[in-house]
Amino acid sequence: MFAIVIERRAHDYLIRLPHKTRRIIVEKILDLGKDPFPGGNKEKLDYPDPPVLYRLHVSRAFTIFYMIDHKEKIVKINKIMTIEKAHKEYFRR
Numbered sequence: 825m826f827a828i829v830i831e832r833r834a835h836d837y838l839i840r841l842p843h844k845t846r847r848i849i850v851e852k853i854l855d856l857g858k859d860p861f862p863g864g865n866k867e868k869l870d871y872p873d874p875p876v877l878y879r880l881h882v883s884r885a886f887t888i889f890y891m892i893d894h895k896e897k898i899v900k901i902n903k904i905m906t907i908e909k910a911h912k913e914y915f916r917r
Contacts, residue, residue: 826857830901837904852882853901860892860899881907
């Protein structure tokens with residue numbers, strides 16, 4: 825099991841979402857604690873510079889960006905955003 829840490833801006837975004845949407849995203853975040861590694865809707869993003877960043881699509885509407893600290897067994901949620909905004913983020917790095 826991995827502990828989950830949510831950065832403030834991801835948390836602030838999450839709490840502004842409608843209750844049903846928030847519940848679905850929280851369930852997916854909790855699932856990352858059980859298995860954060862790529863597969864299914866999870867993907868390691870292919871950027872040349874550290875840190876290694878992963879993404880998880882949720883319900884074809886949102887994307888969660890996260891990092892894995894293998895040593896400390898922590899999944900750190902960096903950002904939560906719409907998929908449209910996330911597609912722009914892929915090309916920014």
